[in-house]
Amino acid sequence: MVIRTILIGLSICLLASCAELAELEKKLAGTPAPLSPRVYVANESSNTVSVIDALTFQTIATIDAKNFSTHDLALSRDGTLLYATNLASGRLSVIDTRKMETIASIYTGSRCHVVALTNDNRFAWVANIGEDTISIVDTEDLRIVGTIDVGKGPTGLTFSRDGKFAYVSNQGDKNVAVVDTTTYKVIKTIPVGTNPHFLTLGPDGRIWGANSGGNDIYVIDPATQTKVATLEVGPNPQQIAFAYKGMMGPNAYVTVSGANQVAVVTIHNNKLNVVERIPVGNKPNGILANPEGTRIYVGNEVTNDLRVFDTGTNTIIAKTPVGHKPIRVVMSRN
Amino acid sequence: MIFSGCSMVSAAKKWNRQYLFLFTLLAISFFPTIARSADGVAVGFAKKAVGTLVVVRADGIEERLSGKGRMPLFEGDVVRTDDNSVALLELNSDIQVGLNRSTSFKIVSRWEKANGITRILRLKEGMLWVKTSGGVKQLEVETPVAIAVVKGTEFIIEALKDGTSNLKVIEGLVEFGTAFGTCPIRTSTVSHAEQGKKCTKPVVADVTPAANWTAALLDTKASKNGGGTIAMAAPAPPAPALPIFWPPPDASTHQKIPRALLVPDNTHAQTWANVAARMEKALAKNGYSSPGYYSVPEGFALISQLERINPDATPTPPNERWKIKVDPASIVPFNLGAYLKALLGKDAGYFRVIAFVFTPVSIVTSGAEANIEEAKLWVGQGGTKLPRILSKQLYGEDMVATALIYEFEIPSHGEAARLNKPSEHNGQQHLKAAKILQALGG
Numbered sequence: 001m002v003i004r005t006i007l008i009g010l011s012i013c014l015l016a017s018c019a020e021l022a023e024l025e026k027k028l029a030g031t032p033a034p035l036s037p038r039v040y041v042a043n044e045s046s047n048t049v050s051v052i053d054a055l056t057f058q059t060i061a062t063i064d065a066k067n068f069s070t071h072d073l074a075l076s077r078d079g080t081l082l083y084a085t086n087l088a089s090g091r092l093s094v095i096d097t098r099k100m101e102t103i104a105s106i107y108t109g110s111r112c113h114v115v116a117l118t119n120d121n122r123f124a125w126v127a128n129i130g131e132d133t134i135s136i137v138d139t140e141d142l143r144i145v146g147t148i149d150v151g152k153g154p155t156g157l158t159f160s161r162d163g164k165f166a167y168v169s170n171q172g173d174k175n176v177a178v179v180d181t182t183t184y185k186v187i188k189t190i191p192v193g194t195n196p197h198f199l200t201l202g203p204d205g206r207i208w209g210a211n212s213g214g215n216d217i218y219v220i221d222p223a224t225q226t227k228v229a230t231l232e233v234g235p236n237p238q239q240i241a242f243a244y245k246g247m248m249g250p251n252a253y254v255t256v257s258g259a260n261q262v263a264v265v266t267i268h269n270n271k272l273n274v275v276e277r278i279p280v281g282n283k284p285n286g287i288l289a290n291p292e293g294t295r296i297y298v299g300n301e302v303t304n305d306l307r308v309f310d311t312g313t314n315t316i317i318a319k320t321p322v323g324h325k326p327i328r329v330v331m332s333r334n
Numbered sequence: 335m336i337f338s339g340c341s342m343v344s345a346a347k348k349w350n351r352q353y354l355f356l357f358t359l360l361a362i363s364f365f366p367t368i369a370r371s372a373d374g375v376a377v378g379f380a381k382k383a384v385g386t387l388v389v390v391r392a393d394g395i396e397e398r399l400s401g402k403g404r405m406p407l408f409e410g411d412v413v414r415t416d417d418n419s420v421a422l423l424e425l426n427s428d429i430q431v432g433l434n435r436s437t438s439f440k441i442v443s444r445w446e447k448a449n450g451i452t453r454i455l456r457l458k459e460g461m462l463w464v465k466t467s468g469g470v471k472q473l474e475v476e477t478p479v480a481i482a483v484v485k486g487t488e489f490i491i492e493a494l495k496d497g498t499s500n501l502k503v504i505e506g507l508v509e510f511g512t513a514f515g516t517c518p519i520r521t522s523t524v525s526h527a528e529q530g531k532k533c534t535k536p537v538v539a540d541v542t543p544a545a546n547w548t549a550a551l552l553d554t555k556a557s558k559n560g561g562g563t564i565a566m567a568a569p570a571p572p573a574p575a576l577p578i579f580w581p582p583p584d585a586s587t588h589q590k591i592p593r594a595l596l597v598p599d600n601t602h603a604q605t606w607a608n609v610a611a612r613m614e615k616a617l618a619k620n621g622y623s624s625p626g627y628y629s630v631p632e633g634f635a636l637i638s639q640l641e642r643i644n645p646d647a648t649p650t651p652p653n654e655r656w657k658i659k660v661d662p663a664s665i666v667p668f669n670l671g672a673y674l675k676a677l678l679g680k681d682a683g684y685f686r687v688i689a690f691v692f693t694p695v696s697i698v699t700s701g702a703e704a705n706i707e708e709a710k711l712w713v714g715q716g717g718t719k720l721p722r723i724l725s726k727q728l729y730g731e732d733m734v735a736t737a738l739i740y741e742f743e744i745p746s747h748g749e750a751a752r753l754n755k756p757s758e759h760n761g762q763q764h765l766k767a768a769k770i771l772q773a774l775g776g
Contacts (some may be wrong), residue, residue: 027531066445101447101708102447103446103447103448104444104446104447105445105446106443106445107409107442107443107444107454123513136513138511138513142444142446143444143474143476143481143483144454144476144481145480145481145511145513146478146479146480146512146513146529147476147478147489148529180530182530183529183530184513184529184530185529185530299479
């Protein structure tokens with residue numbers, strides 16, 4: 001009798017578990033599978049974005065940006081939306097990364113060059129070189145809710161760690177404009193050098209930029225809003241990523257387009273030094289480090305490929321063909 | 335056989351060509367309409383310019399229109415008027431756009447897979463009048479600091495030289511948004527936007543004068559004048575605007591009036607005029623004369639005249655209710671104390687003004703203390719009725735009626751009146767004592 005009761009009880013429990021499992025399976029079926037880490041490359045002369053598996057280095061897809069001269073990329077924090085500027089079209093493409101297709105195209109301004117997402121991903125700021133403005137695109141309804149006059153030829157754009165300031169490099173004015181993100185007003189301009197382009201937030205919370213018309217990189221401290229360091233790295237520096245070499249790092253990896261190499265820069269407070277130079281291909285431009293900081297991905301404009309380097313050994317571990325003139329490389333987190 | 339074979343090959347080629355043609359046709363038909371392929375399609379026409387309209391094409395070539403015409407407009411065009419010209423455009427889908435003097439905008443667009451193309455007018459400077467008909471349009475107007483999303487309406491938007499923008503809605507609803515939020519702007523209200531701020535709460539205003547400049551464009555007689563000089567039609571006399579009662583001064587107490595008392599039959603749409611009439615009727619039934627009308631954000635206010643009340647908040651008898659100074663002979667029933675006070679010119683007592691405010695906007699009083707001398711004039715300085723354009727407004731579900739009660743006390747003759755704040759009676763007691771709730775059916 002006792003055994004029978006236990007068996008019945010166990011059967012009920014089992015049935016209940018099965019029911020729960022079925023429910024769980026049902027729920028999981030409705031949940032989209034997580035994406036594997038992906039590298040996205042903007043191909044300016046193909047008007048496309050290459051999608052590459054970050055682990056196998058195989059091309060998964062090539063997305064038509066539905067515009068011309070796809071130049072810069074910004075990926076939403078959850079990795080589901082990719083924003084791409086298109087220089088010739090003056091339009092921002094919005095790409096659904098799950099469906100791997102362009103789902104919207106917004107005219108922002110003549111020769112829109114770079115895009116950066118605000119820290120809360122609420123707005124995409126787009127720099128329009130042809131109009132000397134930043135367009136503020138609401139990422140929810142894709143409307144331009146404001147325009148900021150920043151200076152001549154805005155080409156680089158990034159936000160401070162706390163999101164209170166945006167930094168815009170103006171190639172025509174040879175400076176970086178500091179924009180207060182609460183008032184949308186330029187509060188300061190910082191002279192930085194010849195033809196400044198790329199800007200990024202470094203792991204030290206400082207703003208790193210490259211003078212593409214010259215041969216140096218520079219560092220701006222948001223605490224003082226001043227240029228605190230500069231270093232010559234070689235002709236036509238383009239973009240900067242941060243990675244490690246074993247215990248060393250974080251180091252700044254700078255694509256030096258005019259020298260066909262990546263310069264590895266060590267950071268000690270305000271002292272920067274080039275400690276290594278890695279030959280990476282022909283006219284390297286876009287550069288990206290994986291989240292672990294063990295690999296760098298470099299897009300070469302002339303050979304139209306993405307090369308992956310192990311930062312521990314500086315050896316190339318993959319070479320993936322992409323579209324024509326790869327400019328910018330970004331990566332999803334998962 | 336060879337001939338036959340050739341014939342078959344030829345037939346097959348012809349067949350293939352037909353299919354290729356069909357396939358191409360289908361591909362063209364179904365390929366998503368995106369900006370890249372939409373460049374060559376006219377998005378509308380310039381119909382008329384009083385003075386000269388300049389259209390700068392994407393390649394920099396300029397074209398001009400004077401008088402009537404049908405100049406095609408394309409995406410990427412910059413359209414502008416100088417300080418002596420106004421112009422009228424017609425965009426596809428029943429959208430009329432008027433350019434006032436010294437106005438410049440660019441025609442751009444947004445394409446979304448889910449929603450298709452939204453036409454965007456990027457206003458750099460000047461003033462645009464926009465009127466849509468035939469339902470909701472996918473049209474937006476951008477200014478440097480804000481965006482107006484058209485919901486089927488008539489409005490005027492202005493990009494000012496100081497970088498700020500104004501939106502005046504003549505009829506309908508427009509979503510006015512900045513990076514700090516969106517404000518729905520309704521008929522006969524105005525909102526302002528500036529960099530780094532949310533658009534202001536809409537304020538009721540007479541928007542008729544704002545649209546007067548479009549008369550030259552819409553009047554067919556005026557169009558015969560062609561180009562050259564501006565032949566402005568005689569502007570319609572502006573409708574008198576209601577004075578503004580916003581933010582109201584601090585009140586002694588307040589009371590919300592249940593919606594059911596104002597809109598007893600909720601199955602039928604009620605206008606502001608219906609609600610105002612019901613309120614006026616309730617007031618008249620209790621001895622109040624016609625109230626004064628005022629404008630408040632997204633609504634209106636109706637203010638009763640200053641009345642003398644008893645300490646229990648009931649109105650005093652009619653012969654002394656509306657007088658600040660009391661005639662001793664009018665004291666009925668006779669009361670020696672009151673008679674002597676009145677005889678000596680004692681004007682002490684309690685007084686009340688009720689402001690009925692109808693608005694979906696939360697009322698936050700100004701912090702200023704109401705003054706009896708000013709309150710005495712409120713009814714007379716207000717409008718005698720709702721302007722026609724406001725009277726047609728629907729009394730929406732979000733409208734809230736609030737009675738702001740201003741109770742004043744003159745403690746003794748010669749002393750200054752003071753606002754009793756708070757009153758010893760709450761708002762409901764005041765309204766019940768005045769029998770207003772009862773008259774409304776409460």
